[in-house]
Amino acid sequence: MKKENDKELKNKLKEAEKQRDEYLEGWKRAKADFINYKKEEGERLANVVTSAEGAVIEDMIRVLDSLNLGLVSCREETPEKKGMELIRTQLEDALKKYGVEKIQIEVGEEFDPNTQECLEVLESKKPKGTIIEEVEAGYTMHKKVVRPAKVKVAK
Known part of the structure; x- marks a missing residue:
């Protein structure tokens, strides 16, 4: 038991x-x-x-x-x-x-498609693929592009 x-x-x-x-x-x-x-x-x-x-x-x-x-x-x-x-x-x-910062653009610098939008490609004395004019400022927020800088680029 x-x-x-x-x-x-x-x-x-x-x-x-x-x-x-x-x-x-x-x-x-x-x-x-x-x-x-x-x-x-x-x-x-x-x-x-x-x-x-x-x-x-x-x-x-x-x-x-x-x-x-x-x-x-x-x-x-x-x-x-x-x-x-x-x-x-x-x-x-x-x-x-x-955290918003203006994208710094310098005339003559190389075009960067990550932060810039090319509005026009023009004949220029500047080297090919370089910025010849900033049309509209671009901005980032916490390092992410909110609005790309609109630029004209040398042909």
């Missing part, structure tokens, strides 16, 4: 251990699923924020373009022009806080 009791207890113990292992595996899977969910949700939220930021940044860049055009048309130094220049500086500083 004692052997039967021992055998029965051993069977119950094995069954309990098996059930424990199943619960532990289920818990581990649930934990891994939850960790993956948190990671994916964080990435999704970051993409939503980045997308929204990008749209606002593009709008701000267009405002900066308009402001620059207005400043070019002001030939004389007036208080209004100085005020517009201050506003431009504030806008540029605000953009910098969000």
Whole structure:
């Protein structure tokens, strides 16, 4: 009778251990699923924020373009022009806080299709494939191109 009791207890113990292992595996899977969910949700939220930021940044860049055009048309130094220049500086500083930087273009440098868009290829005394004019400024945000610089390139 004692052997039967021992055998029965051993069977119950094995069954309990098996059930424990199943619960532990289920818990581990649930934990891994939850960790993956948190990671994916964080990435999704970051993409939503980045997308929204990008749209606002593009709008701000267009405002900066308009402001620059207005400043070019002001030939004389007036208080209004100085005020517009201050506003431009504030806008540029605000953009910098969000990681936006103007793509630096030098006439005569090699055309870079990663950061520049060629609008026109023209005859020039400059070497072939070099920039002869910047038509519109380009910008990056956190090292990613938001808007390529629009340039004219030597033929």
